[in-house]
Amino acid sequence: MNLATRMIVTLTSIGLISGSFLAIVGQVTKERIIFNKKHEIEMAALKVVPGASNVKMIYEERDFAIFEDRDETGNLIGYALQAAGTGFQDKISLGVGVSPDLNTVLSLIIIDQKETPGLGAKITDEISFLQYWKNRDCSKSLILRKPPVDNPNSLAPNEVNAITGATISSQAVLNIVNEAIKKARQLQAEGKLSERH
Amino acid sequence: MAEKTRKQEFFKGLWGENPITRQLLGLCSVLAVSNAVINGLAMGLAVTFVLIFSSLIVSLIRKIVPNQVRIASFIVIIATFVTIADRTLAAYFPHLSKAMGPYVPLIVVNCIILGRAEAFASKNKVSRSVIDALGMSGGYFLTILLMGLIRELLGNRTILGYPILGKWFSPWVVMLLPPGAFIMLGLIIAISNVIDFKIKERQKRV
Amino acid sequence: MKDDLKDKAKSRELSLIIESSPHIRDKDTTPKIMYRVIISLMPAVATSFYFFRWRAILLILISTASAMITEVLCLMARRRTLKTVLDGSAAITGLLLALTLPPSLPPAMAAIGASVAISLGKQVYGGLGHNIFNPALVGRAFLQAAFPVAMTTWIPPVTLKVDVATYATPLGNLKFQNAIALGTLTPLKDLFWGNVGGCIGETSAAALLIGAIYLILKKTIDWRIPAGIILSLSAFTTVFWLINPDRYAPPLFHLFAGGLIIGAFFMATDMVTSPITRAGIWLYACGIGLIIGVIRLFGGLPEGVMYSILLMNTFVPLFNHYLRPRILGERRPKK
Numbered sequence: 001m002n003l004a005t006r007m008i009v010t011l012t013s014i015g016l017i018s019g020s021f022l023a024i025v026g027q028v029t030k031e032r033i034i035f036n037k038k039h040e041i042e043m044a045a046l047k048v049v050p051g052a053s054n055v056k057m058i059y060e061e062r063d064f065a066i067f068e069d070r071d072e073t074g075n076l077i078g079y080a081l082q083a084a085g086t087g088f089q090d091k092i093s094l095g096v097g098v099s100p101d102l103n104t105v106l107s108l109i110i111i112d113q114k115e116t117p118g119l120g121a122k123i124t125d126e127i128s129f130l131q132y133w134k135n136r137d138c139s140k141s142l143i144l145r146k147p148p149v150d151n152p153n154s155l156a157p158n159e160v161n162a163i164t165g166a167t168i169s170s171q172a173v174l175n176i177v178n179e180a181i182k183k184a185r186q187l188q189a190e191g192k193l194s195e196r197h
Numbered sequence: 198m199a200e201k202t203r204k205q206e207f208f209k210g211l212w213g214e215n216p217i218t219r220q221l222l223g224l225c226s227v228l229a230v231s232n233a234v235i236n237g238l239a240m241g242l243a244v245t246f247v248l249i250f251s252s253l254i255v256s257l258i259r260k261i262v263p264n265q266v267r268i269a270s271f272i273v274i275i276a277t278f279v280t281i282a283d284r285t286l287a288a289y290f291p292h293l294s295k296a297m298g299p300y301v302p303l304i305v306v307n308c309i310i311l312g313r314a315e316a317f318a319s320k321n322k323v324s325r326s327v328i329d330a331l332g333m334s335g336g337y338f339l340t341i342l343l344m345g346l347i348r349e350l351l352g353n354r355t356i357l358g359y360p361i362l363g364k365w366f367s368p369w370v371v372m373l374l375p376p377g378a379f380i381m382l383g384l385i386i387a388i389s390n391v392i393d394f395k396i397k398e399r400q401k402r403v
Numbered sequence: 404m405k406d407d408l409k410d411k412a413k414s415r416e417l418s419l420i421i422e423s424s425p426h427i428r429d430k431d432t433t434p435k436i437m438y439r440v441i442i443s444l445m446p447a448v449a450t451s452f453y454f455f456r457w458r459a460i461l462l463i464l465i466s467t468a469s470a471m472i473t474e475v476l477c478l479m480a481r482r483r484t485l486k487t488v489l490d491g492s493a494a495i496t497g498l499l500l501a502l503t504l505p506p507s508l509p510p511a512m513a514a515i516g517a518s519v520a521i522s523l524g525k526q527v528y529g530g531l532g533h534n535i536f537n538p539a540l541v542g543r544a545f546l547q548a549a550f551p552v553a554m555t556t557w558i559p560p561v562t563l564k565v566d567v568a569t570y571a572t573p574l575g576n577l578k579f580q581n582a583i584a585l586g587t588l589t590p591l592k593d594l595f596w597g598n599v600g601g602c603i604g605e606t607s608a609a610a611l612l613i614g615a616i617y618l619i620l621k622k623t624i625d626w627r628i629p630a631g632i633i634l635s636l637s638a639f640t641t642v643f644w645l646i647n648p649d650r651y652a653p654p655l656f657h658l659f660a661g662g663l664i665i666g667a668f669f670m671a672t673d674m675v676t677s678p679i680t681r682a683g684i685w686l687y688a689c690g691i692g693l694i695i696g697v698i699r700l701f702g703g704l705p706e707g708v709m710y711s712i713l714l715m716n717t718f719v720p721l722f723n724h725y726l727r728p729r730i731l732g733e734r735r736p737k738k
Contacts (some may be wrong), residue, residue: 007266014258014270018277029288036291081198112295117232118352119551147569165552168703183360367512371548380523387527 025160041095041111045069045080048097048107059187066184066193067098076100082111083180087172090114092123095175096177098138103187105142108133108177113169120169129170132161141178144171203328210332216309217340217382218389223309227341228378234357239293239347241338243301247278247308247339252330255318262319271314272305279304309337311317344381348372390403431623433531436674439623439674443614444495446504446671450597455506456559463501465510469517470497477526492531496520499539499669502604503662503709504546507558536716537673540709547709556635557600568599573660574705577652588652594659598623603663613726614670624672627681631688632667632695633658643694651700663695666708676716683722690715 001009045055045067054071059066063084069079074109080099084093090196092113097106110124122128137157155161162170187193201209216222226244230236254274262270283301286294294301304310313333318326349355352372354362371377451459478485497517504513520542528534547554559570571580574591580590593599597607605611616623636657643651659661662719671677671691678687691711700705 003263003265007263010258010262011269011273014262014273018273021279022277024285029284032288033284033291036288040291116370118368118370165555174400366548368508369515369549369551369553371545374548376548381529 005162039071041065041082042067044109044111045082045097046107048080048095049078050097050106052080053194055080059192063093063152064180064183078106079184081180081184083176083183084112085172085179087113088115088120088168089167092169092176094170094173094176096133096180098181098184100182102188103137103139105133105136105138105177105181108173108175109154110122115169116166120163120166123169123173128153128160129163129173132175136160138178146170206325207330207332208337209357210329210334210336211339212334214337215336215340215389216312216333216389217337218386220309220312221386222312223230223307223337223372225336226307227305227337227344228375228382230297230300231341231344231348231381232295232352232373233349234342234345235293236296237341238288240297240300242295243282244304244307244309244337245318245331245334246282246330247275247304248313248334249327249330250278251275251310252318252326254324255314256323256326259319267319268311268315270313271319275310276305276316281300287340307370309333340385342377347381348377352377410686433488433492436623439497439530440495440618440669441491441498443623444498444502444604446613447604447607447612447665448498451502451603453556453561454597454606455603456561458506461510462504462506462508462513463498464515466501466517467494469514470494470500470521473518473521474526476521478530478666481526481528481530487531490531493521496525496538498541499665500542502665503543503602505554505557505601507549507556508546508553510555512546512550515549516542518542519545534675535687535720536678536713537670540670540713540716541567543709544713555559560598560602560606562598571654572600572601572700574703577656577660578590578653578699578705580614581654583615584647588656589660589690591655591659594656600664605665608659608664611664611668615664618668618672624668625677625684627684628672628677628688630668630669631685632663632692635670635689635692636663636696639693640700657696657699661699662708665711666695669692670708671712671715676719678719678722678726679725680726680728683719686722686726687715687719691717705710 008113013183020086042055045057046052046069049069051071053072055067055069057065057067057148060159065082067082068076069078069080078097079102080095080097082093082095084091086092090113092115093111095109095111097108098104099106108130113123115119115121115123124130132152132155136159136179140158142160144167145155145159145164146167148164149155152161167183204236209217214220217224217227223244223302227242230240251271251274258270279302282304286297286301313330317329317382321329346356349357350361351369354360354366354368372381429677448459448463450701451463462600470493471488474488478488478565497520500517500520501513503683506517512598522540523540523545524536524538534597555575557570557572557575559565563570573582573594576582577588589599596608599606615624619626621679626675637654640651640654644653652660678684694714695707698704702732704710
């Protein structure tokens with residue numbers, strides 16, 4: 001065998017062996033990877049509406065999705081909005097639970113973020129940020145309280161506490177939520193969130 | 198130079214030829230994902246896996262592969278194992294996979310692995326290559342773990358997520374940020390140089 | 404034969420006494436210069452006590468002590484003589500660092516900062532004279548990155564007698580609270596005397612200027628550096644102020660607000676980390692002024708003195724290399 005053929009034969013066979021090996025690995029892991037991705041968002045959608053026992057995606061577009069949350073008897077108890085937008089460093093992806101009339105934020109969860117550790121990353125922290133998002137009145141736009149107050153009861157119904165030193169990340173989350181609720185309201189007006197019991 | 202014993206072959210990777218502190222190879226992932234112990238652990242294991250298996254295969258086929266296409270073949274082999282590691286992490290440890298972002302796929306271009314394939318595995322027997330790979334990945338693993346330990350402890354007062362330091366300690370956020378990685382790596386290299394220098398001095402005296 | 408001649412020429416050459424510059428010496432020694440700088444900072448220390456009381460003194464003492472202790476430890480680790488601890492350079496680093504800290508900073512953080520300033524800012528490079536960056540600013544940059552919240556929380560000076568937990572600095576007020584539109588821009592008089600929120604030693608421009616004039620008269624610092632910084636920053640801010648005075652603050656505000664005075668007169672003039680030639684000095688100073696202007700006007704941070712000096716510090720070896728004065732009669736080599 002001359003050199004050229006040998007080169008071709010070796011590279012081809014290495015490529016073939018690797019390729020078939022990877023095909024098997026890909027097959028084995030494919031389902032789980034897709035499941036993981038879906039599962040993560042669905043779990044978040046379930047969690048943001050307290051008392052929900054099953055969710056169903058009813059609307060989806062780029063960086064935005066709406067889930068219906070129903071309790072055990074099948075009553076609609078809220079919507080979970082999954083939305084993403086620009087944070088301080090990278091995209092922030094979050095889930096927010098809202099009441100069926102879209103006027104109350106039930107709770108918030110951060111699905112993915114790459115904010116500054118110890119500062120902006122505190123948006124995932126229950127005590128310093130997420131707890132202030134329980135039962136907020138979002139019939140008008142939510143606004144940020146800065147500097148934050150110690151007593152959550154002194155916040156107005158449509159206010160949420162900012163994180164000290166991380167106003168930009170807090171503001172980013174707020175904007176994403178406000179934007180998502182606006183979008184959901186528009187879709188509701190168009191009748192795309194029709195209630196099917 | 199006399200042939201090294203197998204033991205020496207293993208330990209050179211941990212200390213004398215440590216890929217990070219001595220050869221300064223593959224620093225990108227060390228700097229990027231050593232901000233927490235768990236990430237360091239996972240990255241260390243991924244690199245260990247890829248390095249051992251690619252060294253094994255490269256050494257096995259070293260006589261078959263024509264010299265002209267060896268680098269291409271090595272890269273294909275390495276990429277195969279990296280993809281396996283990446284997919285496995287994504288499927289079974291989604292959180293870790295997310296924390297490490299692009300750095301697992303980037304192991305393909307990690308100089309330690311191609312470096313060992315080219316400099317060692319392609320010229321040595323299989324058993325020797327695997328021992329070398331074990332030592333090298335051990336050196337990588339220990340260093341990234343040490344970085345992760347210090348950075349997580351100082352930057353977040355925790356180790357593996359468990360609080361170690363009390364509330365009195367205000368975390369040094371800088372340690373979780375890129376500058377903290379550079380400072381830590383610099384200090385670790387400096388300290389290991391000092392220790393090495395001391396050892397050599399003592400040997401001279403003897 | 405030829406080789407023989409060459410060797411002879413070589414040996415003759417070697418017998419010459421070669422001495423590196425400087426050949427002209429004066430009576431100034433390192434300790435003398437350093438203690439002069441410390442004295443010149445005393446008015447600023449006094450005003451920091453006047454405005455922030457014992458907090459300021461505590462920070463200054465802890466930071467200076469930590470700097471000197473770290474210096475001793477580093478010298479011991481490097482097996483060098485401990486005599487140089489008393490040359491005052493470590494004390495200045497600690498003092499300068501303390502003067503640029505917010506008054507409410509926990510003293511432990513000041514100690515960490517001073518320790519980092521000496522160890523990572525100076526001793527790792529080989530001690531005084533070998534460092535690339537101004538050590539005090541290295542310490543401050545580390546603290547800024549390590550404790551971002553504590554480093555950007557400000558309290559009002561006691562003289563203002565306002566009862567609030569936090570209080571914006573004039574520059575923070577300008578950048579984040581829309582001060583120009585609301586008409587709450589800090590008056591120049593307060594900026595000049597120091598009756599404002601800010602780092603303990605940088606609020607009073609007057610106190611710093613007294614010390615600075617003393618140093619310039621004693622020729623300890625080169626007047627060209629602060630002059631270059633002030634001129635370039637003024638030029639930069641004047642242009643934007645003239646274009647849109649509703650959005651940009653007047654140049655005098657920028658000169659007296661924040662850390663500009665202490666930065667220009669005491670930090671940028673550090674002998675080790677500033678250029679040695681005239682051309683280098685002007686370039687260095689103007690670079691600092693322009694970067695401060697860009698950060699203050701368009702950056703995300705309200706203040707940029709620290710980062711701009713650190714950035715221009717990196718250029719100093721380059722300036723020293725390329726802007727050497729030519730020896731009389733020497734021609735630029737043709738390419």
